[in-house]
Amino acid sequence: MLTDNGTTSAEQPRYRGGLTDRYGGGHVLDRVCKAHGIEHWLTKRYHPWTNGQAERMKRTVKDATVQAFHYAGLVALQAHVLAFVQAYDFAKHLKALRWRTPCEAICDAWRREPERFRINPHPLFRDQTPSPASP
Numbered sequence: 001m002l003t004d005n006g007t008t009s010a011e012q013p014r015y016r017g018g019l020t021d022r023y024g025g026g027h028v029l030d031r032v033c034k035a036h037g038i039e040h041w042l043t044k045r046y047h048p049w050t051n052g053q054a055e056r057m058k059r060t061v062k063d064a065t066v067q068a069f070h071y072a073g074l075v076a077l078q079a080h081v082l083a084f085v086q087a088y089d090f091a092k093h094l095k096a097l098r099w100r101t102p103c104e105a106i107c108d109a110w111r112r113e114p115e116r117f118r119i120n121p122h123p124l125f126r127d128q129t130p131s132p133a134s135p
Contacts, residue, residue, distance in 0.1 A: 001033060002041045004054040010042055037118060061085070
């Protein structure tokens, strides 16, 4: 997973690799990634090709949710964010993915190189394309 260097997704640079990391601490996102076997990468600072990618996605989600609607409570907000992310993953065709959806891109990558994946992504996408072993 690639994130920016902000405090919402990483320890401040002065604390990285320090006592908090050595004793199982560190940023909560790092701990969750480690628990699930996910490699967490940080964008390089001051590189124009990575700066702003995470911020742009956060702004996309924010524009579609909290800036467009009023929610009665946290549960309503969480449900709407989940619905938005699912719609984005399954319906949004992205230029960077050659006009495929994120779901299609992941399924295509799994079909080409299944050894790169820890689990088969198809059950996660419910009734998508068949596995590479299938005809």
